[in-house]
Amino acid sequence: MKAFFKSLYIRERFFYISLGIILLFIISFIFPKLFYISKLLLLVFATFTILDIFILYVTKTGITGTRQVPDKFSNGDENDVFLRLENYYTFPIFTKIIDEIPEQFQVRNFSIEKKIKASSVIELKYKLRPTERGEYTFGRLNIYVHSVLGLISRRFFFDGEVMVPTYPAFLQLKKYDLLAIGNNLTMYGIKKIRRIGHTMEFEQIKEYVIGDDLRTINWKATAKQRHLMVNQYQDEKSQPVYSVIDKGRMMKMPFNGLSLLDYAINATLVMSNVVLKKQDKAGMFTFSKRVENTVIAEKRSSQMNLILESLYNIDTNFFESDYGRLYANIKQNIKHRSLLLLYTNFETVEALNRQLPYLKGIAKSHLLVVIFFKNTELDQLIDNEATTIQEAYDKVIAEKFSFEKRLIVNELKKYGIHSILTTPENLTIDAINKYLEMKARGLV
Structure with missing residues (x-):
């Protein structure tokens, strides 16, 4: 009996009809002839309610539902979640599906309404886009069933807690796989790279x-x-290529739900895959106060899995990154000339100048590419027409910061350090283009 009441839910239609009958009873005090009509309606309503309960509970297993989730989610991508519902009733039913999706999505009103034919099976799909790495836990799958009468709903629930880890954007690997075949990128709508000279x-x-x-x-x-x-x-093969990720406070900046660090992590995963497809050696490490998460550049079959696992638990901190320690670590541990893709962010020339001696030191022994980010929100301020004094002031400040970014590129170029100034959403493809360009020029 306790289970019965726990699964029984009264629908809005029941309340509206009940309220109407109650109002009719109240009016019958003024118009007595309505009293008999009110009693008749109450009797009919009670009969239909009992009938509705009977047909919903006449079978113990009215419906079954299952949820199919992937082994892991791809961070920043649309991931498919599948639902399968089987109707054991001999009549069509109406369902409201409430899946208890992980709390990280902060969705409190998720539901799907679907009509299911008698004794049939349907399959549904919805998408989830995680914006941070970690563990995502699903709760129960709740299904509320009602008949065509629509007075009462019966609740079914399936599947206990399910944990799905969220890894860097591995779904992008397939998207960029063909980039490893050659340098003709026109099929992707990406700039075509002119092949310069020949490799040796x-x-x-x-x-x-x-x-x-x-x-x-x-x-x-x-x-x-x-x-x-x-x-x-x-192309020359077996060249070491390292992705170096800054975990300092400047990488905490968000963009479209993802931090700059997450964009760098996703780009590192895709870049490592392209590097291995080009028969070069892919490696990575991170740094802030110290150098961590090191994967030595190799091209063995397990290398992508090592890199993926190393990227899984990386997080930013609120310290200023120690470029001196980075320089010392590279000098001590990377003996062969390598391509170093440094994912970081500089907002001002002054911030760059503090680290420039270390970057120049690294560039003496290795091919260094400094990758940093445009502030797209500032670009929007620059493009918008100022109509007030405050907007004009904001626009001037935005132009100053944008000019600083271009100065940083010129300052790095002065010392023979390559750079990429890109937007977060174009980071991956710009990094791949730069790598392929260097391969074409014989620099790697």
Whole structure:
């Protein structure tokens, strides 16, 4: 009996009809002839209510529901969650599905309403976009069922707590896989990179086909074979490429729900995959007050899993990053010339100048690319027309900060340090473009 009352829910229609009958009884004190009509309506209403309860509870298992979630969520991406409902009633039912989704999403009114035909099965899908890494716990799957009468709902609940870990954006790996094949990126709507010169690693001599570079014709082989032969080169392989992630307070800045650190983490995962597909060695480490989460640059089969697990628990802190310690660690532990992609953020030239001696020291032994971010909110202020004195003041300040970013690029270029000034949403593709450009120029 306790379970019965726990699963019984009165619908709004029941309250509205009850209120109408009560009002009719009140009016019947003024118009006595309405009293008999009120009693008749009450009797009919009670009969339909009992009937509704009977048909909903006549079978013990009226409906079953299951939730299918992935083994892990991809941070910042749309992840699919599947629901499967099977109706055991011999008549159509109306359902309201309330899935207790993880508290990190802060969604309090999530529900799906669906009609299910008699003795049938339906499958539903909804999407969730996590914006932080960690553990996401689902609660119960609640299904409220009512008949065409719609007076009473019966509640069913399925599935206990389920925990799904959220990792860096691994779903983006497939999206960018083809970028590892070559440098023609036009199919992605991305700028096309002109291949400059050749890399130094000779592969083979082959027959000329239309489209081959005429500068690669091998005249000795052509004379022997009596038709055009060309030298074929391949990208140099096994070059170490490290993604270096700043965990300091400047990386805490949010953008579209994700912090700059999360954008850097997602870009690192995708970049590492592209590097391995290009037969180079991928590695990574993070730094703030000290250097952590180190994965030595290798190209073994388990490397992507090592990098993914290392990226899982990275978080920012509120310290200023110690570039001196970063320089000392790189000098001590990375002996071979490597490409270092440094994900950080500088807002002013003064902030850069404090760290510039260490960056210059790193650039002497390695190919350093400093990747930092545009402030897109400031760009919006610059683009908007100022109509008040306060808006004009804000616009001038925004232009000053935007100009500082461009000065930082020029300052780095002065000392032969490569840089990428990008928006958070374009970070991944800009970093990949830079890597492929350097491969094409033979710098890596």
